[in-house]
Amino acid sequence: MATLTLKPKLANLERSIGYQFDDRELLVQALTHRSFGATNNERLEFIGDGLVNAVVAKLLFSAHPELDEGSLSRLRSKLVSRDGLAVIAKRFDLGPLLQLGAGERKSGGRHRDSILADAVEAIAGAILMDTEFGSASAIVSTWFYDDVAGLDTTSTRDAKTRLQEWLQGKGHALPTYSVVSVSGEDHNQEFEVSCHTEVGDLVSFGRASSRKKAEQAAAGDLLERLING
Secondary structure (H helix, E strand, O other), X not given: OOOOOOHHHHHHHHHHHOOOOOOHHHHHHHOEOOOOOXXXXXXXXXXXHXXXXXXXXXXXXXXXXXXXXHHHHHHHHHHOOHHHHHHHHHHOOXXXXXXXXXXXXXXXXXXXXXXXXXXXXXXXXHHHHHOOHXXXXXXXXXXXXXXXXXXXXXXXXXXXXXXXXXXXHOOOOOOEEEEEEEEOOHHHOEEEEEEEEOHHHEEEEEEEOOHHXXXXXXXXXXXXXXXXX
């Protein structure tokens, strides 16, 4: 399955990803886009997607015990997104190793983030098929260590959480939220919500299509006013 030009480069890739295959054809398949032929990386991508999500979730869970489920989910989504996985692919220099059909080669498929991201998941799936789950998880974890360590976690917490933490950190009471008005038809309502804090007796307002979103908007505005004076 491997082209003659691809085979000599696989050993270098194995060193980069931190794993040497017993069945190297799995790695070749992981690098093969569907445009190249019927035997391609889509099935490996399917199983690799699950492994990558589980690995990243565990890394984040261990690294950030202070974050709630929503924040952890947002961080994971960032790391396993097309853009996030494309960063991993470029780190491994996968582009030149991809087996693409003529059309994809001509249209710049080697540099397309979606194709690169799929290849990363497919390689993870290939490792899982070549070894047992624990070993595969340990290998894939190493791909994300630096990215997890470099995350800015403050931006993942929603406005209400950040406002609450800011107030509690300075010894103030929690804010209070009240629905000011609800307008529009049942299927197209707009909520106006106020957010009040004892600090300077400040009140901010938020409008949105749901009470929850309106509260977030009001909290964000109030937090900005508190921080910026």
